[in-house]
Amino acid sequence: MSESVLEIDGVSKHFAVRRTPLAVLAGRPQRRVQAVAGVEFSIGPRECFGLVGESGCGKSTLARLALGLLKPDAGSIRFRGRDIGALSGNSLDALRRGVQMVFQDPYASLNPRMTVGSAIAEPLAWHRVVPPADVKAETRRLLSEVGLGPETAGRYPRELSGGQRQRVGIARSLAVRPALLVADEAVSALDVSVRAQVLNLLADLGERRGLSMLFISHDLGVIAYLCARVGVMYLGHLVECGPVAEVFRAPAHPYTRALIGAIPKPDPAAPHPARPLEGEPPSAAAVPEGCPFRTRCPSARPICTTPPPRIAFGAGHWAACHFASEIRNQGAN
Amino acid sequence: MSAATAAEAGRETAARRKLPRNLVLGASLLTAWVALAALGPLLVGNPSTMDLLHSLRPPSLAFPFGTDNLGRGIFTRVVWGAHIDLEIGLFTVLPAFLIGSTLGLLAGYFGGLIETVVMRLVDIAVAFPFLVIVIAIVAVLGPGLTNMYIAVAMVGWVSYARIIRAETLLAKRLEYAEAARLLGLPDRRVLLRHLLPNVIPQAVIYASSDVILGIFLGSSLGFLGLGAQPPSPEWGLIIADGYSFVDRAPWISAFPGLAIVLLAISFSLFGDGLADFLRPETRR
Numbered sequence: 001m002s003e004s005v006l007e008i009d010g011v012s013k014h015f016a017v018r019r020t021p022l023a024v025l026a027g028r029p030q031r032r033v034q035a036v037a038g039v040e041f042s043i044g045p046r047e048c049f050g051l052v053g054e055s056g057c058g059k060s061t062l063a064r065l066a067l068g069l070l071k072p073d074a075g076s077i078r079f080r081g082r083d084i085g086a087l088s089g090n091s092l093d094a095l096r097r098g099v100q101m102v103f104q105d106p107y108a109s110l111n112p113r114m115t116v117g118s119a120i121a122e123p124l125a126w127h128r129v130v131p132p133a134d135v136k137a138e139t140r141r142l143l144s145e146v147g148l149g150p151e152t153a154g155r156y157p158r159e160l161s162g163g164q165r166q167r168v169g170i171a172r173s174l175a176v177r178p179a180l181l182v183a184d185e186a187v188s189a190l191d192v193s194v195r196a197q198v199l200n201l202l203a204d205l206g207e208r209r210g211l212s213m214l215f216i217s218h219d220l221g222v223i224a225y226l227c228a229r230v231g232v233m234y235l236g237h238l239v240e241c242g243p244v245a246e247v248f249r250a251p252a253h254p255y256t257r258a259l260i261g262a263i264p265k266p267d268p269a270a271p272h273p274a275r276p277l278e279g280e281p282p283s284a285a286a287v288p289e290g291c292p293f294r295t296r297c298p299s300a301r302p303i304c305t306t307p308p309p310r311i312a313f314g315a316g317h318w319a320a321c322h323f324a325s326e327i328r329n330q331g332a333n
Numbered sequence: 334m335s336a337a338t339a340a341e342a343g344r345e346t347a348a349r350r351k352l353p354r355n356l357v358l359g360a361s362l363l364t365a366w367v368a369l370a371a372l373g374p375l376l377v378g379n380p381s382t383m384d385l386l387h388s389l390r391p392p393s394l395a396f397p398f399g400t401d402n403l404g405r406g407i408f409t410r411v412v413w414g415a416h417i418d419l420e421i422g423l424f425t426v427l428p429a430f431l432i433g434s435t436l437g438l439l440a441g442y443f444g445g446l447i448e449t450v451v452m453r454l455v456d457i458a459v460a461f462p463f464l465v466i467v468i469a470i471v472a473v474l475g476p477g478l479t480n481m482y483i484a485v486a487m488v489g490w491v492s493y494a495r496i497i498r499a500e501t502l503l504a505k506r507l508e509y510a511e512a513a514r515l516l517g518l519p520d521r522r523v524l525l526r527h528l529l530p531n532v533i534p535q536a537v538i539y540a541s542s543d544v545i546l547g548i549f550l551g552s553s554l555g556f557l558g559l560g561a562q563p564p565s566p567e568w569g570l571i572i573a574d575g576y577s578f579v580d581r582a583p584w585i586s587a588f589p590g591l592a593i594v595l596l597a598i599s600f601s602l603f604g605d606g607l608a609d610f611l612r613p614e615t616r617r
Contacts, residue, residue, distance in 0.1 A: 096515070096517065100515060101512065108509065109508035109509055109512055110509055111509040111527050111530075112509075113530040116527075122515070122526070126516075126517070127517060172512065172516070173515075231564040
């Protein structure tokens with residue numbers, strides 16, 4: 001693969017749980033929540049990488065790390081070959097502008113007291129992306145690029161629907177001409193019909209502008225539609241990673257298998273998945289030793305208390321499970 | 334659904350275009366008060382002219398609100414007082430509003446040392462009863478309106494600092510503020526362009542009722558002899574003047590008292606209407 005746009009290399013992030021004064025006096029140890037543990041993947045130019053997992057699995061923390069809003073405790077994050085952890089001040093800002101975010105909540109992501117036009121024009125003018133005289137024209141161009149008419153520029157966010165707002169948010173992030181878009185649950189808050197439109201828009205933009213994308217979702221179907229590669233996260237760990245077609249055809253991690261099995265099928269005659277997952281994921285403050293998934297895994301055996309090896313199957317497909325090959329041979333259910 | 338949200342959005346803008354009735358009424362009354370304060374003194378006579386031949390006269394055509402023990406027309410004095418009491422309202426609120434909002438915004442946005450210092454000062458100020466600490470400061474600085482404004486500003490800013498800090502803490506975590514930072518906009522721009530316009534309405538709404546308290550405070554201090562000094566026709570002072578004659582000439586105290594109540598109602602209507610206008614979501 002040519003040089004990656006984003007490389008996440010063994011990144012970990014912990015958050016300290018605040019102790020009550022009583023706990024400090026009693027000398028109870030500081031508890032730490034493991035949000036991201038040793039995650040590794042890279043996103044190539046023009047590539048859309050999907051990240052899937054339950055809520056609380058560390059997806060959003062990973063997004064904030066990729067955006068440079070958080071610093072990793074261990075590992076490094078490189079954007080176009082430069083470590084964003086090592087930069088600060090102006091050079092970090094400049095680099096960070098290359099990574100932009102599409103937010104989840106289209107109702108909170110736009111300033112309610114700014115018109116759509118000024119929200120998009122602000123970064124254009126501030127960073128002198130275009131000469132001052134061209135700001136208006138560029139704003140209109142960005143609006144039309146996301147499928148909105150020029151009259152939208154004079155509107156306030158409250159006058160727009162959720163889908164329209166999400167388009168405005170996308171236009172605003174495109175204003176600084178990023179190389180990578182991080183979309184954290186970017187379509188989860190939208191209605192199904194609008195969701196498809198916004199997904200198509202993102203796919204279009206990726207192609208037209210040659211954007212790379214980190215697309216985070218709990219919805220495997222959406223990722224299968226948009227992304228070329230997918231990573232599956234569980235309790236801060238990346239448990240499986242590979243080309244979308246491969247992962248769907250032959251999932252090699254029991255968690256991936258369960259996720260795919262849980263996608264509703266529009267065919268009432270289709271067989272039900274053998275065993276849906278039960279219970280909640282364990283607390284991120286008490287991640288099981290060895291394989292993090294073993295407490296809920298239908299195929300767990302005693303060996304699973306030791307850290308699982310990463311087993312590769314070629315084409316960049318791998319899974320972190322002692323029995324990956326076995327599970328992969330069972331195919332998707 | 335997208336059509337439904339569009340319709341909903343359309344309805345909301347239509348509702349916003351129509352001003353709340355109490356805002357219109359309050360604003361009209363306040364405009365009348367300001368006009369009275371500005372033009373009234375030109376139309377009525379000197380508020381300090383004594384006419385001992387006509388002292389303690391009840392309301393009549395010649396003296397619409399009656400006269401006091403020195404024969405001064407209460408109507409004339411109340412009209413002049415409008416000017417003073419509106420000024421008291423403005424100057425008790427404006428400095429507190431500006432200082433408090435600025436400190437609250439900085440404390441909420443930056444946190445850390447600024448927040449600790451500002452919020453501990455707030456704690457100290459709220460530990461004392463408001464009126465007691467204001468009277469104590471005026472007693473040290475000496476009576477008079479200017480010293481009263483200084484005293485109120487020293488204590489009054491804390492309410493605005495608390496309101497704005499809380500609003501800022503909330504707003505800075507919203508995605509639009511995060512988006513502004515991600516787009517590489519500097520702190521001062523995020524603060525002034527994105528946070529300030531969204532947090533300040535709360536303080537403005539509070540200020541419109543705080544004005545009433547300021548005017549009450551000015552009148553109370555005037556009554557106690559710590560605010561405006563005689564022969565100023567400040568309403569609180571006129572009420573204090575009439576205090577000894579309340580059994581024989583109740584009109585001396587009654588009319589300035591009525592004026593305070595009417596001015597308070599005007600501000601109150603205006604404040605309620607402003608709240609409805611600036612926070613349309615609370616009307617649904």
